[in-house]
Amino acid sequence: MDVSPSSDFNECGSASAKALAAKLAALSHPARIEILKHLSGNRACCCKDVVQQLDLAQSTVSQHLKVLVEAGLVRFSAERQRSLYEIDREALAGISASVAGLVDTCCSSRPA
Amino acid sequence: MDVSPSSDFNECGSASAKALAAKLAALSHPARIEILKHLSGNRACCCKDVVQQLDLAQSTVSQHLKVLVEAGLVRFSAERQRSLYEIDREALAGISASVAGLVDTCCSSRPA
DNA sequence: ATCGTCTATCGTCGATAGACGATGGACGTT
DNA sequence: AACGTCCATCGTCTATCGACGATAGACGAT
Numbered sequence: 216m217d218v219s220p221s222s223d224f225n226e227c228g229s230a231s232a233k234a235l236a237a238k239l240a241a242l243s244h245p246a247r248i249e250i251l252k253h254l255s256g257n258r259a260c261c262c263k264d265v266v267q268q269l270d271l272a273q274s275t276v277s278q279h280l281k282v283l284v285e286a287g288l289v290r291f292s293a294e295r296q297r298s299l300y301e302i303d304r305e306a307l308a309g310i311s312a313s314v315a316g317l318v319d320t321c322c323s324s325r326p327a
Numbered sequence: 328m329d330v331s332p333s334s335d336f337n338e339c340g341s342a343s344a345k346a347l348a349a350k351l352a353a354l355s356h357p358a359r360i361e362i363l364k365h366l367s368g369n370r371a372c373c374c375k376d377v378v379q380q381l382d383l384a385q386s387t388v389s390q391h392l393k394v395l396v397e398a399g400l401v402r403f404s405a406e407r408q409r410s411l412y413e414i415d416r417e418a419l420a421g422i423s424a425s426v427a428g429l430v431d432t433c434c435s436s437r438p439a
Numbered sequence: 440a441t442c443g444t445c446t447a448t449c450g451t452c453g454a455t456a457g458a459c460g461a462t463g464g465a466c467g468t469t
Numbered sequence: 470a471a472c473g474t475c476c477a478t479c480g481t482c483t484a485t486c487g488a489c490g491a492t493a494g495a496c497g498a499t
Contacts, residue, residue: 232360240355244457245344248429252344255433262476272459277477279457296466296475304434311423311430317360318423321367322416356487374446384489389447391487408445408496442499448492455486462479469472 235317238310241286246271247279254289254302261297347429350422353398358383359391366401366414373409 241247246269253268254260266276280300283289288310290301353359358381365380366372378388392412395401400422402413 229357229361232357232364236355236357236360239351242426243348243351243355245341245348246457248344248348249341251429251433256436263474273476274460274478275458281477282456293476298476302433304430307430307433311427314354314426315423317363318416318419321363321414321419324368358487375444385446386448386490387488393447405446410446440499442497444497445495447494450491451489453486453488456484458483459481460479461481462477464477465475467472467474469470 235310235313238286238288238313241282241288242310244279244282246275247283250276250279250283251288251302251307254300255304259292259299259301261294261299263297265300347422347425350398350400350425353394353400354422356391356394358387359395362388362391362395363400363414363419366412367416371404371411371413373406373411375409377412 242251249269250265253265257264262273262277262280265280266273269276271279280289280291280298284291284300287306288303290303292299292301354363361381362377365377369376374385374389374392377392378385381388383391392401392403392410396403396412399418400415402415404411404413
């Protein structure tokens with residue numbers, strides 16, 4: 216689901232605000248940012264891989280991954296016994312565009 | 328506070344991750360996004376103005392504004408009895424750049 | 440001086456986030 | 470079959486968020 220970069224920011228759009236806020240919330244945790252950076256460097260990572268990188272409990276990492284998946288920033292695929300997580304670059308780019316759109320709106324609707 | 332688009336995302340960089348996460352956290356609430364959009368349409372707004380727009384209690388709006396100010400996204404200046412809040416477009420642009428940098432890093436460090 | 444307005448802060452409350460350990464299921468290996 | 474590995478989920482705990490009403494301070498107006 217794409218948040219169009221510069222269309223529906225015009226109206227009040229509590230809906231779009233909520234959608235963007237939800238995605239930003241998923242990004243607004245240092246561990247999840249680190250996870251994304253780690254995922255970006257590898258084709259697909261299993262949970263344990265991320266755990267070894269982050270110095271957090273496995274259950275904690277699993278939850279962070281779940282948050283990222285539910286926000287649509289990371290794709291999930293179950294392999295045999297492993298779970299593979301892969302970064303969704305398009306979704307990430309969509310967020311970047313949404314933020315840029317918001318900033319754009321805020322800068323262009325300058326009053327004077 | 329620039330997060331260089333492609334330098335310190337290589338190392339673990341928990342510091343930059345925390346800084347970005349903090350700013351995104353300020354953005355990750357629908358009411359605060361709405362406040363930003365409202366502020367962008369006016370030169371400077373007082374608290375009551377935002378209250379009338381948002382259908383939230385005055386104390387709640389005041390707290391949201393405080394969050395935005397502390398995150399550096401909104402500038403604060405005390406007038407006589409009013410408090411004037413003005414959007415900080417540069418800071419907002421900085422966040423946009425940071426997010427773009429993160430996404431860029433995630434897309435460029437593509438493995439294969 | 441008194442009243443009304445605007446605002447920040449305090450105190451409270453419920454809900455949620457974030458962390459962990461423990462557990463159990465699925466699967467590969469021996 | 471028995472064990473080890475990987476993982477998601479559950480339960481728990483603490484801390485924080487988000488909302489509100491109430492309050493008090495600052496100021497203008499009367």
